[in-house]
């Protein structure tokens with residue numbers, strides 16, 4: 271299957287299109303959504319908040335969460351989701367991995383079990399500069415389920431902008447695995463800005479390789495890529 275690549279140079283139009291894709295999913299009857307965090311998602315969630323979109327009968331599962339960061343920390347992903355989306359557009363039920371679990375490995379296994387029982391209709395994805403999806407760093411096997419990861423230095427550096435210093439960026443996270451993501455019936459990846467060019471180029475023009483985790487989705491049956499980058 272080929273990737274459905276949509277290049278929209280104007281950022282506002284790009285996010286309007288992303289909102290439309292969500293509305294089409296709802297119209298089709300999709301009700302289990304995988305959600306993502308990161309700066310890329312902020313304008314989308316703003317558009318959702320300002321729209322009449324209604325998730326009140328839907329369920330959501332987030333991709334990932336830092337390990338060891340209190341849920342109340344403003345940079346925990348559960349805080350991010352509450353601030354940017356859930357406080358304005360609540361879902362009937364929302365799940366994120368619990369980054370404060372006493373046993374993160376067991377928490378990851380339980381999260382995978384919940385995902386398997388739920389079956390995602392749709393997964394929203396951002397992309398890391400190194401091609402990571404969720405927190406699946408380069409080298410992660412494509413068949414990985416939800417698991418605990420050691421974050422790479424480059425990912426911690428990229429995310430340090432949200433913290434006072436890099437020392438505050440957690441070193442571990444729980445992330446849906448590549449196989450958990452790929453099971454979603456439809457996947458929408460949003461990549462905005464020059465920093466994502468290399469990763470996107472590898473996705474569109476390169477071979478599938480564990481060195482660039484997003485390339486695992488090259489053969490996905492319904493994969494939309496929305497970007498402002500000419501490739």
Ligand code: GLP
Pocket residue numbers: 306307308309310311333334395396397398399403404405425429
């Ligand atoms: C984090 C998240 C990813 C996200 C990536 C890119 O590492 N775990 O899910 O795609 O950041 O973030 P941004 O959109 O801020 O560039």
